[in-house]
Every structure is written in C-alpha cells, then in structure tokens.
Amino acid sequence: MEVSNNCSTKTFHIINENKCLKCQTFECENVCFRGIYKVINKDLAPKCVIAKEREPFCVKCHLCTTACKQKAIEIL
C-alpha cells in the first residue's frame, strides 16, 4: 500500500483515513452499488478499504464522494 500525507493511494480512489476515524455512518459502503468500499473496524477505528478487484467497475458516478459527510473520498 502506498502512503503519503496520511492518505492511502489506490489505483484511482484516494481515501483520507484520518477522516474515516470520525465516521459513524459509513455512507461509502451503503451507497456504492458496485461494492467498491468496505469499512473495517467500525466499532473502534473505522477505516475505508477499497476492494481492489472491484475498483475497475467504478463508473465515477460520484454518489460516494457526495454521500461521504467527512469528504474523505477523492476519485481521480
């Protein structure tokens, strides 16, 4: 995993994991109809993880970037 400026850089989704730590609603996982996000460790320290095998199915609809209240997601 590449790490810079506290962001994990995936192929073309960038998640600011520091913002995920404050998340309680996990909109990314709920809204993405392509199953690209999985939030782990929800009870202690939530972290959004990209399902790498699913990432190529992203249609860049931006439902996720719109829904994430923390504005933790960037799609390049």
Ligand code: SF4
């Ligand atoms: S990406 Fe947004 S919605 Fe998903 S866990 Fe992180 S802060 Fe929450």
Ligand code: SF4
């Ligand atoms: S842009 Fe759309 S398809 Fe891509 S990750 Fe976000 S919600 Fe899923």
